[in-house]
Amino acid sequence: MNKAIQCLAITLIVYFSLSPFLIPETKAAEDYWESMFSMPTARNRLGVAVVEGQIYAIGGCNSTSRYLGTNEMYDPATDTWTTKASMPTPRRDFAIAVHKNKIYCISGESSYDPEGLGGIYSEVNEVYDPATDTWETKASIPTPRFGMCANVVDGKIYVIGGGHHSVYPPNVCSDKNEVYDPETDMWSEKTPLPTAVRFAASATVDGKIYILGGQAGLFLGGWHDFNQVYDVKNDVWSTAASVPVGFDAASAGATTGVFAPKRIYVFGGFTESSYTPRNLTQVYDPENNVWSTGASMPNPQARFDVAVVNDELYAIGSANDKYTPAGHETPSSPTPSPSPSQEPTSTPEPQPEPLPLTWMVVFAVSGSVVGVALLVYFKKRKR
Numbered sequence: 001m002n003k004a005i006q007c008l009a010i011t012l013i014v015y016f017s018l019s020p021f022l023i024p025e026t027k028a029a030e031d032y033w034e035s036m037f038s039m040p041t042a043r044n045r046l047g048v049a050v051v052e053g054q055i056y057a058i059g060g061c062n063s064t065s066r067y068l069g070t071n072e073m074y075d076p077a078t079d080t081w082t083t084k085a086s087m088p089t090p091r092r093d094f095a096i097a098v099h100k101n102k103i104y105c106i107s108g109e110s111s112y113d114p115e116g117l118g119g120i121y122s123e124v125n126e127v128y129d130p131a132t133d134t135w136e137t138k139a140s141i142p143t144p145r146f147g148m149c150a151n152v153v154d155g156k157i158y159v160i161g162g163g164h165h166s167v168y169p170p171n172v173c174s175d176k177n178e179v180y181d182p183e184t185d186m187w188s189e190k191t192p193l194p195t196a197v198r199f200a201a202s203a204t205v206d207g208k209i210y211i212l213g214g215q216a217g218l219f220l221g222g223w224h225d226f227n228q229v230y231d232v233k234n235d236v237w238s239t240a241a242s243v244p245v246g247f248d249a250a251s252a253g254a255t256t257g258v259f260a261p262k263r264i265y266v267f268g269g270f271t272e273s274s275y276t277p278r279n280l281t282q283v284y285d286p287e288n289n290v291w292s293t294g295a296s297m298p299n300p301q302a303r304f305d306v307a308v309v310n311d312e313l314y315a316i317g318s319a320n321d322k323y324t325p326a327g328h329e330t331p332s333s334p335t336p337s338p339s340p341s342q343e344p345t346s347t348p349e350p351q352p353e354p355l356p357l358t359w360m361v362v363f364a365v366s367g368s369v370v371g372v373a374l375l376v377y378f379k380k381r382k383r
Contacts, residue, residue, distance in 0.1 A: 031281075031295045031326040035319065037079045041070045044317045047096030048305035049103045051130045053077070055307040056084070056103055057316055058128070061092045067110060068092070071128065074320070076309050085133045089124045093199075095150035096305075097157045099182045103128040104138075106159055106180070109146045121146050121164060125180070139185045143176050149202035151209045153232045156181050158190070160211060160230070163198035173198045173216055177230070191235050194228055199303075201252035203264045205286045207232055210240070212266055212284075213247040223248050223271050227284075241289045244282055247271050249302040251315065259311035260328040262287070265294065267315050267323070268301040277302035281323070297321060 039057055046060030046068075055074040061067060069090035073082045087105055094108025105126050109119035123140040141159065148162025157180040164174050175196035179188050193211065200214030209230040216224050225246035229238045243266065250269025255262055264284040271278050279301075281294035297315060304317025310331050313323040 028324050028326060028328040031328075032324055033295055033298045034322045034324070035298055036076075036314070036322050037074075037081065038320045039072055039074075039316065040081050040083070041068070041072060042318065043068055043070065044301075044303040045092035046305055046317065047094055047105060048307045048314075048316050049096050049098045050307050050309055051098060051101050051103065053309055054130065055309065055314060055316070056128070056130065057305075058096065058103070058105060059087050059091055059094060059108070065090075066092075066112065073130070074314075074316070076312075076314070076322075084130070085128070085135060087128070088126055088135050088137075089122055091122055091124075093119075093146040094122075095148050095157075095159045095162075097150040097152050099152055099155065099157060101130065102182075103130070104150075104157060104180070104182070106150060106157070107141045107144050107146065107148070107162075119146060138182075139180070139187060141180070142178055142187050142189070143174065145174050145176070145198075147198035147215075148174070148176075149200055149209075149211055151202055151204045153204055153207055153209065155183065158209060158230070158232070160202070160209065161193055161197045161200055161214065163215075172196075173214075191230075191237060194237050194239070195224075195226055197224065197226060197228075199248040200226070201247075201250045201266050201269070203252045203254035205254050205262060205264060208286070210252075210264060210284070210286070212252060212264075213243050213250060213269065215248045222246075223269075240286075241284075241291060243284075244291050244293070245271055245278075245280060247278070247280070250278075250280075251301075251304055251306040253306040253308040253313045255308065255311040255313075255325060259331055260325040261285075263325065265306075265313055265323065265325070267306060267313075268297055268304065270302050275302075276300075277318075283325075294325070295323075297323075 043060035043062040047058050049056050058071045067090040069087035071084040071086050073084050091108040091110040095106040097104045110122035111120040121144040123144040125138045127136050145162035145164040149160045151158050159178045162174045173196035175192040177190045177192050197214030197216050201212045203210050211228040223246045225242040227240040229240050247269035250266050252266045254264045266282040277300040279297035283292045283294050299319035301317050307314045315321045
C-alpha cells in the first residue's frame with residue numbers, strides 16, 4: 001500500500017512540475033504572416049469570397065488573358081486548391097458578395113473599347129452556388145462599372161463607388177450606392193458617397209460600411225486617405241480617422257471579435273505614382289477610431305482580394321499569404337467567420353481563456369509541495 005502511495009506522490013511531483021509546459025497557449029502574442037500554397041491560375045484583379053470555411057477565387061486577369069472566368073476553391077484546413085465551374089462572363093474588377101451561402105459576382109470590366117477610351121463594363125449579376133457547383137443570372141445592376149466595393153448588411157448587398165466609362169474624361173469615378181435585395185431580385189438606390197472613389201478597400205463592422213482610400217477625380221486621381229463611413233440603418237454618411245498612408249488597389253478584411261479583437265485590416269495597395277505594390281498592414285479600431293500598423297506582408301500585393309476565415313485573413317492574388325492578428329485565439333473547431341463581403345450568420349462560441357501563467361505556476365508549485373509532503377510522511381512511517 002505504502003509503495004503505491006509513494007508512486008502516486010512521485011507521479012504528482014513530476015506531473016505538476018511539468019504542467020506549465022503541458023498547457024498550451026492558444027492566443028497569438030503578436031501578429032504574423034505565413035505563406036500558403038498559391039492559386040493554380042496566377043492572376044490579379046479577381047474577387048474572393050468565403051462559404052462554409054472554403055475560399056473561392058473567381059475571375060480576374062493575368063499576363064496571358066485580359067479577362068478570366070476561372071473559379072478555384074481553396075481549403076485552408078488542407079492548404080489545397082480545387083477547380084470549380086467557371087464564371088459564365090469572364091471579367092475583372094467586379095463586385096463580389098455572399099448571401100445565404102451563394103456568391104454574387106456583379107458588373108466589372110468584361111471587354112475593352114476598340115477606340116482606346118477604356119474598358120467596357122458588364123451589367124451582369126451572376127450567382128454561384130457552391131453546393132451544386134452551378135451558376136445562374138439575376139437582375140442586372142442599373143449602373144455598370146468597375147473597381148467598386150460590395151458589402152452585405154441585413155441581407156442586402158451594397159455596391160458602392162467604382163469607375164464608369166465615359167468619352168471624356170475617361171473612366172471617371174462614381175459616387176453610386178446601389179442596393180441589391182437577393183430575396184426580391186430588385187435594385188434600389190441609396191444616399192451616394194460623399195467623395196466618389198474607385199479601387200477603394202471596404203469592410204463592414206456592426207452594421208456600418210467603411211470605404212477606405214481609393215482613387216478620386218479624373219483618370220489617375222491620386223492615392224487617398226479617405227475613411228468614409230456609411231450607416232446603413234439611417235442611410236447617412238460620415239467621416240472617421242483618415243488612413244495613415246493613402247492608397248488605391250489595396251484590400252481589407254474585418255475580424256469579428258470572436259477569435260481576434262474586432263478590427264479592420266488594410267493590406268498592400270499602390271501608394272505612389274510608380275505603381276509599385278506595397279507590403280503595408282494598416283489596422284483600424286472602429287470603436288476607438290484609431291489606426292496602428294501591423295506586421296508587413298511577406299509579398300507586396302496590389303489588385304488582390306482578402307478572405308477571412310476564423311478571424312484569420314488570407315491575402316490572395318500574386319501570392320496566398322495568411323495573416324494571424326495579435327490576440328488571435330485558435331478555435332477548437334473550424335467555424336468560419338464572415339469575410340468582408342459576407343453576411344454575418346450565427347456567432348461562433350468563443351473558446352475558454354487560457355490559464356494565466358501566474359496561476360499555472362501556483363498550481364505546479366502547490367502540487368509539487370503536496371507530493372513531497374506525502375513522500376516525507378510515508379518515509380517516516382516506514383521507519
